[in-house]
Amino acid sequence: MKRNLSIEEVNQLRNEMKQVTNEILTLISHRMEIARKIGEIKNSLDIAIVDDKAELSVKNHVLDNSKNFKLDPEFMGRVVNLLISEAIKIQNVERMKKLNERVKDCEWSNQDQNSRNDIGTYKSSTVTKREIKSHLDVFNVAKQLEAEGKSIIHMEVGEPDFLPPKQVREELKQIYDKRKFHYTQTSGLSELRERLSKYIDNFIGENSNTINRATNPEDIIVTPGGRFGIFGIFSSLLRPGDEIIVIEPAWPACQDCANYLGVKTRIVKSNLDTLWEPNIEEIENQININTKIICLNYPNNPTGKILSKDTLQKIVSLASKSNLYLLSDEVYSHYTYEPFESIINFDYQKAILINSFSKTFAMTGFRIGFAYSLDKNIIEKLKEVQALAITSVAEPMQHCASIALQSDPKTYRSIMKKRIDTVCEGLSKLPFDYVVPDGGMYVFARIDKSLNTTDLKLVERLLANGVAVAPGRGFGLDYSNFIRFSTCIEVEKINKALEVIRRTIDIN
Numbered sequence: 001m002k003r004n005l006s007i008e009e010v011n012q013l014r015n016e017m018k019q020v021t022n023e024i025l026t027l028i029s030h031r032m033e034i035a036r037k038i039g040e041i042k043n044s045l046d047i048a049i050v051d052d053k054a055e056l057s058v059k060n061h062v063l064d065n066s067k068n069f070k071l072d073p074e075f076m077g078r079v080v081n082l083l084i085s086e087a088i089k090i091q092n093v094e095r096m097k098k099l100n101e102r103v104k105d106c107e108w109s110n111q112d113q114n115s116r117n118d119i120g121t122y123k124s125s126t127v128t129k130r131e132i133k134s135h136l137d138v139f140n141v142a143k144q145l146e147a148e149g150k151s152i153i154h155m156e157v158g159e160p161d162f163l164p165p166k167q168v169r170e171e172l173k174q175i176y177d178k179r180k181f182h183y184t185q186t187s188g189l190s191e192l193r194e195r196l197s198k199y200i201d202n203f204i205g206e207n208s209n210t211i212n213r214a215t216n217p218e219d220i221i222v223t224p225g226g227r228f229g230i231f232g233i234f235s236s237l238l239r240p241g242d243e244i245i246v247i248e249p250a251w252p253a254c255q256d257c258a259n260y261l262g263v264k265t266r267i268v269k270s271n272l273d274t275l276w277e278p279n280i281e282e283i284e285n286q287i288n289i290n291t292k293i294i295c296l297n298y299p300n301n302p303t304g305k306i307l308s309k310d311t312l313q314k315i316v317s318l319a320s321k322s323n324l325y326l327l328s329d330e331v332y333s334h335y336t337y338e339p340f341e342s343i344i345n346f347d348y349q350k351a352i353l354i355n356s357f358s359k360t361f362a363m364t365g366f367r368i369g370f371a372y373s374l375d376k377n378i379i380e381k382l383k384e385v386q387a388l389a390i391t392s393v394a395e396p397m398q399h400c401a402s403i404a405l406q407s408d409p410k411t412y413r414s415i416m417k418k419r420i421d422t423v424c425e426g427l428s429k430l431p432f433d434y435v436v437p438d439g440g441m442y443v444f445a446r447i448d449k450s451l452n453t454t455d456l457k458l459v460e461r462l463l464a465n466g467v468a469v470a471p472g473r474g475f476g477l478d479y480s481n482f483i484r485f486s487t488c489i490e491v492e493k494i495n496k497a498l499e500v501i502r503r504t505i506d507i508n
């Protein structure tokens with residue numbers, strides 16, 4: 001029998017909804033009050049704010065009851081994640097207040113927290129008044145010192161000092177006269193995508209067992225750099241409360257983008273003593289109903305680690321078992337000194353390759369890169385984000401990239417390897433531990449305990465003596481006893497820097 005429906009009934013239900021919303025918010029407010037109290041205790045005990053185990057216990061407790069709620073468990077998990085991240089925010093604010101009080105007393109602060117915004121910082125009285133948290137802060141301070149007339153050797157940033165290929169110079173000169181400066185298709189010029197498809201087949205897939213790889217240009221999208229590729233993928237595939245897995249130490253952008261989008265990062269730590277090999281079981285343990293993407297970056301920034309085919313296969317299997325996306329940032333894939341296998345060689349449908357012209361062709365300021373996936377849906381979604389945000393990548397830069405693909409960047413690789421070897425040899429005579437990098441353009445070295453110092457203290461002393469290096473904690477909070485040495489400068493300068501490091505440590 002049909003019920004007699006009326007607008008009065010809708011209004012009544014709406015009132016009920018208001019009431020329920022109020023009740024929900026009252027309960028949330030109560031929850032935040034509890035979080036604040038827990039935060040105070042954590043502060044006085046000086047313990048980490050983020051506790052993965054405690055979080056998972058809350059989540060599992062709720063999910064165990066999911067049947068009673070008649071709600072989609074995945075949705076419930078996202079709601080719980082949002083509540084947890086709000087609680088962490090509140091606790092971080094309190095922690096920062098406490099930290100600032102300490103900094104006011106003009107001393108080092110080295111708090112163990114799990115928000116990239118709130119990691120320990122140092123305010124220097126001798127070198128600069130600026131806060132230092134990451135390699136970019138060091139770069140800014142170094143620039144400030146240079147402006148004051150001080151000479152600095154830059155080993156803090158990852159920007160190759162090579163010139164882009166010569167052909168790019170000619171192309172740049174002609175672009176104005178040939179009027180190649182308009183909007184293009186959002187996915188990029190067809191000519192560039194054609195060339196990229198051959199580049200993927202011939203270079204990136206060079207170790208592949210897959211015979212006759214024929215990358216489809218339609219599966220490629222040109223992006224304004226690798227960083228935007230990652231941001232675009234995250235914003236097209238993730239919703240607030242979703243989760244990604246990141247293996248640390250890591251270039252911080254994945255976590256920063258995730259934070260910005262309200263996405264939770266679950267961290268798996270790797271360490272020097274196990275040669276930066278990620279523990280597969282730990283990755284598996286972090287996968288839950290809200291996990292969407294496993295992020296990989298090999299050759300790794302900062303460690304230079306390259307994963308073996310076997311390890312990659314295990315990660316692909318994990319992703320496949322839980323139907324996860326696998327985002328592989330391979331911007332250092334041309335700087336490989338040991339065998340390297342690209343994610344594309346595993347033919348995993350949900351794998352996404354991120355690559356860029358920045359490091360490979362020394363074209364950082366051109367802001368151009370690309371993403372590739374066998375899953376057309378992913379590329380379509382990324383295209384939508386790009387159409388919204390940028391219309392298309394600048395046409396002149398696309399032509400330059402297309403021309404760059406006709407050159408062979410292999411010489412850069414051998415030069416970089418020589419520099420890496422120079423840094424390693426120098427550090428081997430100093431109180432640092434490291435693993436010789438398999439690839440990339442950095443050496444990530446642990447400061448020996450005998451020096452009784454932290455990354456920030458050492459960074460500060462080296463800056464004062466004219467050498468800029470990156471503090472380890474910028475790549476994960478467990479690495480505050482590490483320094484990242486970038487090898488983007490000539491061997492002569494590296495040797496000078498090593499001498500300064502030796503002297504600085506002696507004085508210590």
Ligand SMILES: Cc1ncc(COP(=O)(O)O)c(C=O)c1O
Nearest residue numbers: 158225226227251301331356358
């Ligand atoms: C691992 C990694 N991915 C991506 C990038 C940024 O690349 P792009 O200049 O193409 O945005 C960097 C820059 O340092 C990086 O280290």
